[in-house]
Amino acid sequence: MLEIKNLEAAIGDKAILRGIDLVVPKGEVHAIMGPNGSGKSTLSYVLSGRPGYDVTGGTATFDGHDLLSMEPEERAALGVFLAFQYPVELPGVGNANFLRTALNAQKRARGEAEIDAPGFLKLARAEMKRLSMPDDMLKRNVNVGFSGGEKKRNEVLQMAILKPKLAILDETDSGLDIDALKIVADGVNSQRGPDFSAVVITHYQRLLDYIVPDRVHVLSAGRIIRSGGPELALELEANGYAAIVAEAA
């Protein structure tokens, strides 16, 4: 379970998150929506430990572990996964090598047995088949020369292989055509189960047609100003953010 209490964060002198309270119980998928600059991406970076963000108050725990005191790789080993809005290119680093090294680093940190190369290939090929991704995705360098859609699909493939307990998807739907959107959604839906929770950050209701959330939260100026069921997303789509922001003010 992810528990965020009164979380405040800043970049330099600029306060971005101004007291966020959010509980995502085990097995649930929550959507976070909000206008540009409301702090959505900052929330995802603070939770995954990106350097450059100062946490100025509050707490965030996952399954009782204090996330904010952990290194990014420790959070990963705990089961926290961030699907990047802009996945990063690693020239010369093969996708398969990258993923197996990451998976084994996590396994090592958890005291589990590592997976050998043939075992990994079997696992990766099975996941790729399920996500209808071409085999050469593994052979290519991490995100190098990938189209926008391929990069996002690669994020979903990584999630499928690393099998996190908490996935944070930072605008994974941006720049995707409808087919790619479905593949990404299938990837998330196939992970759903009693041990998987997700925070899906998005601008648009469209993604939530395919990943149906248990709860929807509206983030504005660094605070959650409204929460509700999936119908809240539809209301946002119909009326826009301005109406809700005005109502909350």
Next chain:
Amino acid sequence: MAADVETIDTVNALAEGGYKWGFSTDIEMDLAPKGLNEDIIRLISSRKNEPEWLLEWRLKSYAAWLTMEEPDWAMVNHPPIDYQDLHYYAAPKKKPGPKSLDEVDPELLKMYEKLGIPLKERAILAGVELPEGEAPQVAVDAVFDSVSVATTFRSTLAKSGVIFCPISEAVQDHPELVRKYLGSVVPAGDNYFAALNSAVFTDGSFVFIPKGVRCPMELSTYFRINARNTGQFERTLIIVEDGGHVSYLEGCTAPQRDENQLHAAVVELVAMDDATIKYSTVQNWYPGDVNGVGGIYNFVTKRGACRGARSKISWTQVETGSAITWKYPSCILQGDDSVGEFYSVAVTTNHQQADTGTKMIHIGRNTRSTIVAKGISAGKSNNTYRGLVRVLPKAEGARNFTQCDSLLIGNQCGAHTVPYIESRNATAKLEHEATTSKISDDQLFYCRSRGLSQEDAVGMIVNGFCRDVLKELPMEFAVEAQKLLAVSLEGSVG
């Protein structure tokens, strides 16, 4: 047990600041007095029981050296070297050949162990014969300070006509070959350090591959500087006749010492018609400590002559060591359709300085060369690529492709690229690509968010950056080189 030893080594390596080859070995040495003069050269020559012509060649080189000045065009700085304050000859004291491992100087065996030479080869290096058929795939020559200690698999190689032995022995057993080729690629007066080497060289490897023979195994030399205040001046000569093929590897380490040690080697390669020479180096001389104290001055002249048509010489180097590196492995593409290649990774950290690159001299028609140089700078180091591509008037249809990439880690290091291109033939096609980049915070965070530690992330990004070069190394060396890159850069980020 093995794991225990490895753990201890790892802990020691960390305590020593990452250089785990920094041990020295207590072995009784036969040491010439300090200083350089004709008497010392005569002493070296007589210790090696050399023929008169070689002594004369040495003395002529010495005379040439006296008239020369140390080159100062490279982007490196060091206090003046006192050439009279060095020992020019140091050798482990000769004892009658051992019958079994028990009779071998235990310190020497310990050194082999620390160098990571497999047990079987340690025995062979120490002179204990093993039954045939148990042969590993690499024949090893070990050069310890000034002399070659032992060479393995000579009889196996001899069956296919391959000669692989210390050059001092080649002088005795194959004088006609040595006399014909020694100095034929790098003349005695070629440059300051080559002249010095020609005057005082003590040992090194000699390889001869006869017509049409593919050398049945990788040949390898471990170079080790051990004694204090000693210069190491090895000389390597590789000759491959028509249609022959050889892959040769060298590895280099040295103890940690506060003073700087001089290493001025010369390597000469000769490839005749359709011959191929692949020369790989993993250079890990002691680089000095974090404050730049100590370390090896690595001033080396390496040159290959593609004398025959369709011959090919390929240099691959991974350079992580030495306080200062001054080294330009080159190819003289004389034969028509001959091919020269240079693949290089040079890593500098702390206060290391590297000025390294290559020269491709196109003389024959349709000669082709490829240069892929990757420089990685961290700490307060300076890393310079210096390369020359020269196309002479008769080199119709010459082709060169050069790619120089620099990777910066941190904000106190420097990367410099100094390419010289001279074309005197209008049909030549020359390409030069260069990039400079930094390991970005985004890349590091991306890797860490997937579970990699900061150091593993740097290692992975750096290895990715070097992939085009590492894939040219023979398999066993590639794995070693990857680990070496990661170890060299430990602690250089954040």
